Amino acid sequence: MDISTVKTEPFSDQNCGTSGLRKKVSVFKQENYLENFVQSLFDSLEGFEGKTLVIGGDGRYFNEEAIQSIIRIAVANQFGRLIIGQNGILSTPAASHLIVKRKAFGGIILSASHNPGGPNGDFGIKFDTAQGAPAPQTLTDKISARSKVIDHYWTCDMPPVDLSAIGEQMAGTTAIEIVDPIADYAGYMADIFDFDAIRRLFANGFQMRYNAMNAVTGPYAKYIFEEILGAEQGTVINGNPLPDFGGLHPEPNLTYAKDFVELMNRDDAPDLGAASDGDGDRYMILGKKFFTSPADSLAIIAEYMDTIPFYKGKVYGVARSMPTANAVDYVAKAKNMPVYATPTGWKFFSSLLESHKIALCGEESFGTGSFHLCEKDGIWAILCWLHIIAHTGKSVRELNEELWQKYGRVYNSTQSYEGLDSEQARVMLDTLEKRLPALVGETYNGFTVTETGLFEYKDPVTGEEAHRQGYMILFDHARIFMRLSGTGSSGATLRIYYMMRETNPSRLTENAFEYLKPLVEVAKEITRIQEYTGREKPDVIT
Ligand code: G1P
Ligand code: ZN
Numbered sequence: 001m002d003i004s005t006v007k008t009e010p011f012s013d014q015n016c017g018t019s020g021l022r023k024k025v026s027v028f029k030q031e032n033y034l035e036n037f038v039q040s041l042f043d044s045l046e047g048f049e050g051k052t053l054v055i056g057g058d059g060r061y062f063n064e065e066a067i068q069s070i071i072r073i074a075v076a077n078q079f080g081r082l083i084i085g086q087n088g089i090l091s092t093p094a095a096s097h098l099i100v101k102r103k104a105f106g107g108i109i110l111s112a113s114h115n116p117g118g119p120n121g122d123f124g125i126k127f128d129t130a131q132g133a134p135a136p137q138t139l140t141d142k143i144s145a146r147s148k149v150i151d152h153y154w155t156c157d158m159p160p161v162d163l164s165a166i167g168e169q170m171a172g173t174t175a176i177e178i179v180d181p182i183a184d185y186a187g188y189m190a191d192i193f194d195f196d197a198i199r200r201l202f203a204n205g206f207q208m209r210y211n212a213m214n215a216v217t218g219p220y221a222k223y224i225f226e227e228i229l230g231a232e233q234g235t236v237i238n239g240n241p242l243p244d245f246g247g248l249h250p251e252p253n254l255t256y257a258k259d260f261v262e263l264m265n266r267d268d269a270p271d272l273g274a275a276s277d278g279d280g281d282r283y284m285i286l287g288k289k290f291f292t293s294p295a296d297s298l299a300i301i302a303e304y305m306d307t308i309p310f311y312k313g314k315v316y317g318v319a320r321s322m323p324t325a326n327a328v329d330y331v332a333k334a335k336n337m338p339v340y341a342t343p344t345g346w347k348f349f350s351s352l353l354e355s356h357k358i359a360l361c362g363e364e365s366f367g368t369g370s371f372h373l374c375e376k377d378g379i380w381a382i383l384c385w386l387h388i389i390a391h392t393g394k395s396v397r398e399l400n401e402e403l404w405q406k407y408g409r410v411y412n413s414t415q416s417y418e419g420l421d422s423e424q425a426r427v428m429l430d431t432l433e434k435r436l437p438a439l440v441g442e443t444y445n446g447f448t449v450t451e452t453g454l455f456e457y458k459d460p461v462t463g464e465e466a467h468r469q470g471y472m473i474l475f476d477h478a479r480i481f482m483r484l485s486g487t488g489s490s491g492a493t494l495r496i497y498y499m500m501r502e503t504n505p506s507r508l509t510e511n512a513f514e515y516l517k518p519l520v521e522v523a524k525e526i527t528r529i530q531e532y533t534g535r536e537k538p539d540v541i542t
Contacts, residue, residue: 001172002157014147016140018486020126039153044142050080056090057110058216058279059241060117076154085181091280093377094185096132111279114251118244133350133374201390207270214246252284276378282366283378287396295325298362319361325412325499343469351461408503415538425492428532
């Protein structure tokens with residue numbers, strides 16, 4: 001095995017965002033771009049020689065090429081074993097599970113999550129630690145710093161590995177193992193849930209449609225829902241992972257899964273509609289003519305979690321990201337559990353999950369998970385819903401309405417302005433920040449501001465601090481929260497999160513977007529977004 005070093009020049013833009021490095025495919029295809037980043041990652045880790053690295057991705061364009069290159073660099077850097085999903089496939093939750101199960105040093109996941117794929121789409125790379133958790137900020141900072149000065153990387157001369165053939169081979173002193181990407185994960189789900197109860201639900205005629213959006217979860221869903229749980233053939237649609245996701249934007253929400261939402265709005269719609277994103281960590285739950293907001297989904301899972309045998313007596317507490325509407329807080333209060341509000345990014349849940357401060361956590365962006373893994377997990381969340389439906393005999397709509405009647409409804413919506421000019425967005429937010437203190441006491445469109453500020457966070461376990469995590473404008477029973485996205489690959493995306501709590505029984509079932517309109521007007525007035533960015537309306541509303 002010929003190991004050699006390649007001289008290289010640093011790239012100035014290899015900064016990790018909310019979850020790893022995400023760029024256009026064309027950026028990743030530049031000579032040495034991926035290699036520089038991977039070597040910067042290895043240079044930032046210690047003591048991995050002889051240890052195991054898990055590698056897999058969501059199957060998007062450039063996945064396989066990137067994996068071949070990572071194999072060469074990992075072999076040259078003296079990893080002892082590489083465990084790779086067959087055909088380069090591993091959903092993010094399955095990768096996380098494999099890392100822990102196989103006691104790996106960590107894992108590299110190739111995905112840009114829900115961002116579009118294909119030659120003109122996005123590509124991404126992220127690292128998970130031995131706990132199967134997203135790399136902490138301290139590590140991603142180190143990688144970014146290293147990438148700014150890197151002048152060589154290690155590689156080796158070896159033929160491409162056949163990723164389709166399950167089995168093991170040696171490359172120098174490194175074992176390369178190609179594994180079934182689904183079996184271990186499916187087995188874990190069977191340990192967590194009472195599959196017999198869900199099987200009975202399907203046997204009794206329960207109808208589900210699962211939209212894999214031509215992304216990674218298709219084979220997982222077909223195996224788990226159709227083969228093991230007995231849902232009828234055809235339950236899974238768009239079930240074959242395609243390099244460009246068949247042109248779909250693999251983000252399960254009201255905007256990008258519009259056709260699916262329409263299907264669920266038909267008179268003959270199935271009982272449950274579910275979908276996942278590109279790499280399988282997000283999910284959406286629909287009922288017949290009914291959309292479940294991610295914040296309500298989190299609250300409903302919290303309400304019933306201790307009826308899942310695996311969690312009995314272990315629902316220690318819950319967490320939500322700060323932008324997520326606080327429906328779950330009311331459930332937690334009733335059950336006497338602590339609630340944590342964290343900055344955006346799954347990594348902030350890791351310490352809380354590992355230290356058993358919480359059992360469940362979720363985000364407004366359709367991600368929910370538990371201590372079963374340190375990543376969010378779309379199929380797991382859908383299985384929670386199947387369990388709850390089997391356990392209660394209630395429909396998706398009934399479960400939501402029951403929640404609102406019991407705790408009040410927290411109307412919420414996220415509105416994103418994508419592809420803004422970064423400078424314009426910055427000026428707008430800087431101006432807003434200066435005005436924040438003066439807003440208190442002012443009334444806009446009937447809403448009086450009670451408090452404003454920047455969201456700051458100190459991790460209760462590690463003590464790590466995260467500053468400037470969003471702009472808060474609070475009112476009685478309402479809130480506007482704002483931040484810039486950290487996952488885009490170009491320009492700036494502004495996210496505005498709205499929430500209003502309603503306890504009047506006669507106002508619980510209104511259309512959320514209509515209900516929130518007056519608050520949206522307030523945000524427009526306070527931010528003067530149109531004046532600064534020229535945008536009249538958001539690109540994505542969920
Ligand atoms: C988005 C979501 C956030 C999620 C992240 C990774 O980040 O808002 O909740 O953790 O994707 O899936 P953002 O683009 O807002 O930085
Ligand atoms: Zn994702």
